[in-house]
Amino acid sequence: MERTKIAQIFADQEHFGGREVRISGWARTIRDMKTFGFIELNDGSCLKNLQVVMEAAALSNYKEIAGQNVGAALTVAGTVVLTPGAKQPLEVKAASITVEGPSAPEYPLQKKRHSVEYLRTIQHLRPRTNLFSATFRVRSVAAHAIHTFFQERGFVYVHTPIITASDCEGAGEMFRVTTLDLDNVPKTGDGAVDYTQDFFGKPANLTVSGQLNAENFAMAFGDVYTFGPTFRAEKSNTTRHAAEFWMIEPEMAFCDLAGDMDVAEAMIKFIIRTVLEKCPDEINFFNSFVDKGLKERLEHVASSDFGRVSYTEAIELLKQSGHKFDYPVDWGCDLQTEHERYLTEQVFQKPVFVTDYPQEIKAFYMRLNDDGRTVAAADCLVPGIGEIIGGSQREERLDVLERRIRELGMDPQDYWWYLDLRRYGGCRHAGFGLGFERMVMYLTGVGNIRDVLPHPRTVGNAEF
């Protein structure tokens, strides 16, 4: 008999009621009442366990099965019995049970609740808990929703490079990638590292952003997006930063800042709606055990029109609020998370785009506004998190861009190909970056980035 997944049985109860099935999964609990017993079986196809009823009289190996430890892998053949009115809507009455693989008494995931800190030390097993099962299923569904959103709109998915020899974006500290022997680094005559002996013949790093490369492709395909890992070697030890994380970076030709915000807003709503639709059990779980306001907040965001306010107006709103902030608020300052959250949670009470930031606090490639002091940037702030998206219209004017590069003490020669895009059919274009882990944290209410990454990499941590 073909294996049936537990999710299928719950999804189509009418069909399966009375039918024979074969299921395989892991025992979450085993209760032995001597003449009969119950097994809660989970196969990872959904959050729900399947209750298996076994009778000593019907199973020749009842004692072997009843004596299994939690975590054992079992295959059960039996009949689905619908149990309307009972705690669970159905159960399986076992005709036979075989042990695929036993577990051990010291199995680290016993029925009691474990702290997330402890579970981080057993990252290979934590996906078997409800919390992480739900989190990583939502992560997967959200990732696919993002691909679907862009593919349905004709965007081309581009795998921008992970290893890069340019440090163009200056978005953060970088990891060096090398095949040089660190025990004995080769040096040139004047004592410098001899990178001609390195794999790429020059210093190479892990990318901090695929944006500049994405622009290459937007100038050919019109609409493109990236979805890949990015890296920061900053030794910040916070709940929101990891050294390795995934980013989505759409880039659109013939698009201005307003169009950029339209796409970002539609994308966030699409991700939320997809997860609400495909992961109702997971969202209910998070809403009960992680964040009581989660479901209401997600539904609210999915149906709100996002606010839009200029940085200049936002500064005024913060100043007028009378609220006492840890960091002072003045035109020209970078918005801190406390400012961002106050704007989205207190002032707008919904997601809000803050636009047109001072040029000094934003990246060199953002388009200079006519006022000569702000740039066409738009950060999307959401309740509970703060900034979730950073976007901008890019500077398409060759002379303005070159001037800005020089002003910042950078060498236009290092950007020859990026400037070429403005020499040969440059056009209005815009894009944004979504930090995928922040999105998953937002969707689940999970508060620490270490708990939404399968195997998080942070300062001092690269286990598993």
Next chain:
Amino acid sequence: MERTKIAQIFADQEHFGGREVRISGWARTIRDMKTFGFIELNDGSCLKNLQVVMEAAALSNYKEIAGQNVGAALTVAGTVVLTPGAKQPLEVKAASITVEGPSAPEYPLQKKRHSVEYLRTIQHLRPRTNLFSATFRVRSVAAHAIHTFFQERGFVYVHTPIITASDCEGAGEMFRVTTLDLDNVPKTGDGAVDYTQDFFGKPANLTVSGQLNAENFAMAFGDVYTFGPTFRAEKSNTTRHAAEFWMIEPEMAFCDLAGDMDVAEAMIKFIIRTVLEKCPDEINFFNSFVDKGLKERLEHVASSDFGRVSYTEAIELLKQSGHKFDYPVDWGCDLQTEHERYLTEQVFQKPVFVTDYPQEIKAFYMRLNDDGRTVAAADCLVPGIGEIIGGSQREERLDVLERRIRELGMDPQDYWWYLDLRRYGGCRHAGFGLGFERMVMYLTGVGNIRDVLPHPRTVGNAEF
């Protein structure tokens, strides 16, 4: 007026015939006949150009437009005119044309055909050529097909880590990832590199495979897959190897080698069918200009049952063939590409899985067969390429796996979490790896991996 993409107009000609549209794109050619002229406009939404007809009498800026250089970004407002019987099925009669961004006379992509070698030096512009436009669109469609295939079957997408502190798989040379100052590497008292000062507190590398981590998740979710970048620091300079490439690695609990091959075969067919359906223009282009037999071969593969033959039988078939190979064929030898291609192209004339290889030439984690000398591996060989997929059933027996690790001189302690999976509810499971670039080469007929990667990284090359 909203911008319409050229792909939409070609896809729905009846609807657009006679309608006014606004389109934006880049001029591939501009022909000026003084009183009228033609522009071939491409916006990257499809391979096709749109012919724009302009008349000097109708356009106040006719001279400006007619004088533009190839590559200029233009926005055209005009009426779609269906032209049945003409070379192209429709054209747009321009009412107005504006220059979004001019190009320059020295624009490197003139109408003539350029060598792929030259185009690799202008990777930021090559997506604007038909060859690369078609290749990267197929790449995007194939990537999405892979996600769709697995998501529809309930697989969970897992982002296994890129940076790893374990060198477990031994699949190849690794890149070191570090934040140590290479000019002045810190040393311990006994002169060794002091990795406690490195970012992760220990040596870290770029992953060569996500498989071992994927197994962690398969033992919780049942069916999972990865799709991410992997790395090899081997200084091989071939048309089939890159230092950075993308891999898909499904891993399935309660699945044996036969089930593994079933999924691999269904996946390859699904990818091919999706690309044939969604990219007919691209496939016709490749079939005409890159590989005359491509379309027939793809259609054949999509409708064939893949062959299955044991390594032992395959060796016999090769020996009996009478064909003279550069590398000798004997039981125990690793199959070379010439052997693989002979099997799939000459013997089977379709894709074939070769199974049950000698233990010595395969990885430590593959399940030992009852004969005690072969392992439950399955490589999928396809005509024109050779190996495209490598898979196996994994060794789930703790004692057998530990013994194998020791036999190979490795330390079981380094694999504590991988062995834990066998301690706590281990079960039959299997998986495979698909090299994504090989798949794209197979789908397009493009013969060099450097031309299917947006910005390829190979020995000495990390430009752009």
